[in-house]
Amino acid sequence: MLKNLDFKNNADFVIAIAVIIVVLMLIIPLPTVLLDVLMAANLTLSLLIVLIVIYTPRAIDFSSFPSVLLISTIFGLGINVSSTRLILAKGANFDGKMVRAFATFVTGAGGTEGVAIGFVIFIILIAVQTFVITKGATRVAEVAARFTLDGMPIKQASIEQEYNSGLITEEEQRKKKLELQQESDFYGSMDGSTKFVSGNVKVGIFITVINLIVGMIFGMVLHKESFDVALATYTSLTIGDGLLSQLPSLLVSFATGLIVTRSASDGRTTIGSNVKKEFTQSAWIYIIAGGALAALGIIPGFPWYVLIxxxxxxxxxxxxLLQIEKKKEKTAEEETEKKKAPAGPSGISPVVPLDALSLELGYALIPLVDEEKGGDLRERVGRIRRELGLDLGLVLPPIKMIDNSILEPNEYCFKIRGVEVGRATVRMNWYMCMNTGSVTEEIEGEKTTDPAFGLPAIWLTEDQRDRAQRAGYAVVDSPTILVTHLTEMIKSRAQEILGRQEVQSILDTLKKDFSAVVEEANKHFTVGEIQKVMQGLLREQVSIRNTVSILETMCDYAAITKKTDVLVEKVRQRLGRQICLQYADEKKTIHVLTIEPYFVEKLDASRVETINGPIAALEPSDQRNWISALSASIVAVQEKGYLPIILAPEAVRVLIKSSTEREMPNLVVLSVPEIDKEIRIESLGEIKVGS
Structure with a gap:
């Protein structure tokens, strides 16, 4: 078992051993040589902690600081207890080099005056640490913890808003929320950890008093030393030992104060970078300060040799600094001039970028996106992106919302890559009311049409809203109308949004967990060929979320064909259960229309292969009869309360879809192989053409 332990790389093992050693130090006596080594290590650790804090951009980047603070505190106390044991036991014979060296450095070579001065300095050092650094750091930690917790809901709401607006991705949203939680946990831990620092200072003072008073008693009673010798010996050793315990503690207290006051940092720069930036904001500060010092040095009695x-x-x-500022201003002006210069011989950039998705609003609709005025359009659009990602498997790019003065005040326009795909007009603070068939009282209003589904409707004011609802109208506010229309436009044009770059991003993400599938797909198909298949699915509202099944099916038929229309049909059959459940009722039943065999044969005979796939080239009279018969059957099905669905043989499914795409773009056409074995089929009739 011991052979399997990695002693070099297992940091947790090293820390566990160190903690056990620290605890044992409180009990087991240590030789003075080992005590010197541990005192030097404690001093070094404290110095490292301070330097790490100085070079750490954000407080949460040193998230282990509260735990390190506890370990270093116990480590210092263990050393202090061990040194006290040896000082009391050996007295004047104590041979700890580190303690003797610090005592000699502070008190001088010896004498009552040196001891007294050293003792005063030691008391001042303890007072500074207790009443200035430790108390201040504790208070800052308490305030930072409270304000961090209080501001957490607002910060979380801000992150949600950025995500809903499309400013950040879902991964960035998770990362920001994790950092916010880490920040809250960190300052909460620091609030408690600072109590270790203040407690350590108090215990250090207590141990110092024991070293001095009890040491003198031990020296005079046990070691038979005179009062003068005992006083000089134990005062000197107390100062040396106290400095060695309080100096690392002072450094750790200083580091604690530094790290909890980093909350105002931008999170990208260290303390030194911030100080440099802020102390060099204006050169005139130093010019005025230098002049003032020089003027003060001229006054008689002041040390001119220092001040001037x-x-x-x-x-x-x-x-x-003034010269550097002027140089920066000159450089900035040159950069501005370069940006103003023409990008090419014609003065136009060779690439004019387009927004992938954009929603342009007339000026009267601007309040819909103004959150200060209660506008929640950005949040609603964010929900659209998430819902369509789940429904269609397509991650939409951010939808940029801009005002367009060319539009009518109440008009909006949706564009895909700069090309308009739909526009409509809504009236702010008015309600669109639609008759769904259950209206008990007709209400007069401004006639209009629902932009999403083309249903007749009327506009009513706020004071008529309750009356319309009681009368059985479906009442919808303006933002909901806009969002619903936007959703339908995106669904109907989803295949246009899916580009090669989006497909490549899907493959790259999928490769992390399904590398074999992606590698095989890339071996047989180009990104463009995969894109065409996915576009064929999205064109008929089939979700591409099950990308693995799509790629596996394409690879299964790669040796047989690479024709897009054939691959789309095979993928649809693989996704048959998913497709069927889109249209089945709670009893897993699909109500369908079928087509008379005679016309099915005629459709198949009219097949013409084109570069974009097969189409049905019917005679004009046959096409009119076909559309007429189909329209009559659809009306009859809708009157029964069912969604019109055509069930056809695999060979003609794509022909039926192509022959009806212009007149009925949303018609659902299923092939027999797509029907899952658990799905029941109920026929609503047979479409007879020309009869």
Whole structure:
């Protein structure tokens, strides 16, 4: 079992061992050599923590800081307890080099004056750490934790709004939400962790008092030392030991204060970068400050040899900053001139970018996107993108919303890659009312047509809304009309939105989990051929979300054919259950119309192969009779409350669709092989052409 442990790379194992050692240090006596090594390690660890904080752009980038803070605190206390044990036990014979070195450095070579000065400095150091750094860091941590938690709902709503507006992708949304949760957890942990720092300072003071008072008692009683010798010995050792325990603690307290005050940072730059940027905003600050110092140095009695050189240095710094500012302004002007310069010989860029999807609004409809005025169109459009992604398997690009002064005030226009696909007019603060067949009272209103489904409707004002609802009208507000129309336009044009780049993105994402399928598909088909098949499915509202099944079916028939129309039919058969469930009722029954065999044969005989697939080249009289008979049958089916669905043999399904696409673009045509074995078929009649 031990052979399987990776001692070099298993960081968790190393930390676990270190924690156990720290706990044991509180109990087991240590030799002075090992104590010196651990004291040096504690000092180094504290220094590393400070440097890591300084070079960390965001607080959450050092998310392990609260845990590190706890471990370093216990580590320092363990060393402090061990050193106290040795000092009390050995007294003047204590040979800890680190403690002796720090004591000598602060107190000097010796003497009562050096000890007194060293002790005063030590007390001041403890006071600064206790009442300034630790208390301030604790308070900042408390405030940061409270404000982070209070602002979390607003930040989450902002992220949702950015996603709904199409400004960020779903992956970026998840990443931002995760970072927000990490930030909240971090400041919540820091609020508690700062108590470790303040507690460590208090315990350090307590241990220092024990070292001094109890040490003197031990020295005089147990070691038979005189009062003067005991005082000098234990005061010196107490100062050395106290400095070695309080200095790392001071560094950690300083690091704590730094990291909790990083909340105002932009999250991309370190403390040094921020300070440099903010202290060099204006050169005149240094010029004025340098002049003031130099003027102060001229006054009699002031140390001119300090103030005048310092003022001159600061003045020179300001002068250099002023030169840099002028150089930056000149460079910015040159860049502006370059941008204004023509992009080519004709003054026009060789590539004029187009928005993939855009919704243009007349000026009267601008309040629909103004959130301050209660507009929620951006949020609704965001929901459309998510819903269509689930329904059709097509991730829509962001829909850019812009105002267009050319449009009528209440008019809107939807474009795909700069080409208009639909426009309509809605009236703000009015309601569109449609008769769904259950109206009990006719209401007079401004006649109009529902832009999404072409149904007759009327416009009514707010004060007539309740009356229309009581009368049985379907009442819809303007934003809902716009969003519904937008949804239908996207569904009917989904195949135009799916480009090669979108298909490549789908394949790249799919390759992470289904590399074998994607590699085989790329081996047999180009991206363009895969795109054509997917477009053929979307053209008839078939979801491409089950991309794996689509690619597998294409690969199954790759050796037989690469004709798009044949591959589309085979993929539809593979997705038969999915397609059937789109149109089946709760009893898994599909109500269909069939076509008389005679006309089916005529359709098949009229097949003409074109570059875009087969079409039905019927005689004009046959085409009129066919459309007429089909229209009559559809009306009869709709009167029964069913969706018109044609069931036909596989060979003519695509011919039926092509022959009716102009007059009935939304007609559902299924082939017999597409019907799943669990789906029941109920015939509503047979279409007879020319009879």
């Amino acid at each position: 050189p310092m003022g001159a240095l600061i003045f020179y710094l300001g002068f250099r």
